[in-house]
Amino acid sequence: MEENHSVAIVGDNPEALLLSVLYAEAGISNYLVGPFGDDGRTHANRPGLEEALWLLGIFKKSGKIRIRPDYDQLPLSQVKTLILTTHASRPDQTNALEMTVRNLAHGLATGTSLAFTGLCKPHYTSSVVKSIIENHGGLKMGVDLNLYYVPLFWAGEGIREFKEKRKVLAGFDGSFSTAFQEELLWVFPTLSLISKVEVAEASGLYCAVSREVSRALDLELAKISEAHGVNYDEVLELCRDTRITLTERSNPIPERESIGTSIALSNSQRRNGPRLVRAAHSVNEEYQSQIVDMIRRALVHCGYPFRRSKVAILGTDGLLKNPWSKPESPPLIESLRKKGARVSLYPGEIGSQPWAQMIGDHARVESSLLRTIANANCTVVALPKLSALELDADQLATEMNRPGAICDLTRVLEASNVEKAGLFYTTIGRGTLDT
Template sequence: MEENHSVAIVGDNPEALLLSVLYAEAGISNYLVGPFGDDGRTHANRPGLDEALWLLGIFKKSGKIRITPDYHRLPLSQVRTLILTTHVSSAEQTNAFEIILRNLAPGLAIGTSIAFAGLCKPRYTSSIVKSTIEKHGGLKIGVDMNLYYIPLFWAGEKIREFKEKRKVLAGFDGALSTAFQEELLRVFPTLSLTPTVEVAEASGLYSAVSREVARALELELARMSEAHGVNYDEVLELCRDSRISLTERSNPILERESIGTSIALSSSQRRNGPRLVRAAHSINEEYQSQIVDMIRRALSHCGYPFRRSRVAILGTDGLLKNPWSKPESLPIIESLRKRGARTSLYPGETGSQPWAQMVGDHARVESSLLRAVAKANCTVIALPKSSATELDPDQLAAEMNRPGAICDLTRVLEASNVEKAGLFYTTIGRGTFNT
């Protein structure tokens, strides 16, 4: 199997990349069809994607993974497992996916196992995926080939965590090929089977929606903490020792956060739709404005107006719209520019060159962290926790203007250490000032 590359994975999202390297790691060679070459895409310093890209380079050299930029070039007659990954969260994505389905269907060989992996509304797999393959391929699902659904979603975790999360597999009419199950169990240690595709679709969608609702609740509680002068981090610490439980803290990937709710809202009428889901989606859309408001208040606390203040941004964690995208400027940079702030950006270990092209003259991009914070009135920290060793509060204080402020989005610094260095420390939910 491995030598013949009988597995093909098609998709332009992180799930396709992660599946491909995990298959290769399990000893199963595969074709990876998607934008995973040197095309200038960014990946937001996310440990899961960083590691997956590193493994991709290794498996490309060994021949375990063959990148095929165009699905028309797939040798479908040799492919025995075809995995199609996408999230049908917008009309554009839905149309693109259905075009791929229509084009691939005529070339599928009898006996192929097809898996649709991603998030969708219930009955999408049967009404669109199954019917499109049968109509354009001329083959019958359950007779000539098998079709499965896997509610696969990457929420920003490391590759090991993604692998070890329980996966769900559903087949039509309860038909689940033993061979395909065994193949998946080589890749993922835990696999749950369900005979109903619609139940699996709903489970994946509802899980993603619940994360965004929980995230919205967290943001609302953080706002309440700020309004009452309470430190939300201290509230969370107390809740961990009591019967009250709040959501796990995480740094959001903005576009990924909204995938589930976008699907849920698109499949319901506004009047009778899920009101809590709609409210959560709206609250999370305001995350960027919360960051900008936090910066404004931090500058004001130090006696600076927004206009002409120097703001340094370290890292991009939680600031990109899409962790796997063509280069685009950070929304926060545009927001700061409109308010007259002068911005510098240290993107982290990804390097400065693609970012310099992205942001243009809207910000100064530095390859050195200390150069980025030089003379800054406020430093916004958006580096992942794995990069915490790069940060020294005393060094930051020595380079920044005084008084200076630290806005720690990813909570990688201890507030007490920052304050000992003579800087003002804040983060979302830290209600220690009113301006």
């Protein structure tokens, strides 16, 4: 493969980061354009992001990846492959994407392979991206350069899983550059070719939408289980054992979950639009309030009011609106603070300083897990499995107030071990709470 930086990846989301490190891992040097410098931003402590950031540091030092804060700094005359990763979801994102395409079009070199990978409505690539390039760049698709669509969506999985998922490459009129195909195969081992771009656009969008619908079903079934005093995790386990298909539980990233539905619902009429998708989106928006209600009931079970109770939060998995983008305080912290609880946060191994600056006096941010849970009445566990290896039920019981409650959002603790240590254990869908 060429050692010069002939590939540029432009975007401000996790897909851009993952794509850049996977290219570098495959031996293909590249420019990464976006907010990926040492800016102290916070992010979800998901294994996929953690590993990608670690690899980014290595490849930056080796020179395989060169970060550029803005596309104006790209040597477009040397770029042979240009990849745009922004999702065409919210109006501000769509406007920014179209402005980027318009500004890049002037400098694209003849023979460039341009790939758009963001989720979008069917026909968006042809009606918007293709039209902008031809109108503002004076280049003819299929003659002066090639345009492709590759639906990419990171749903919180590890970097290996993201790499090994089957990818789709769509080209206009069935035209595919052999060089670009070979390049992608170095990065993604399983690649399917399709000549209908709008079908590829729909497949990427519908897969993302189905995730939110499945997540909504998961939350609704969990709520029914709670009402009937049934443990939803046990129901899922039985369904797996008996080969009955039922939605799998996952820890959501709220803004990620809603990208597909935001696109699907945009410009649709409420009366004749996709009602199930709209309902699923509404159900998932209630997830944070479900967590608050679970904490309230756990405190009541232990004999504590919300006001002045100490709630310790370990990790931020599933609590952040933006896994990567503008740093913001988890909505859960603000909800708990408004109810009078004292909140302490252990963000995980990603460092406490940027979190302390972001959250301010809304919560006490600790770099030590033990200091976070000291004298807590309730501990909310939102750590991914790999980051939760240090958790020990007996140690939690020693440090916390008694009686104490554990709300295990990521289900990384064994309920029996927690209860044996003398603490009350619950999670979403565990139908054992006092009402």
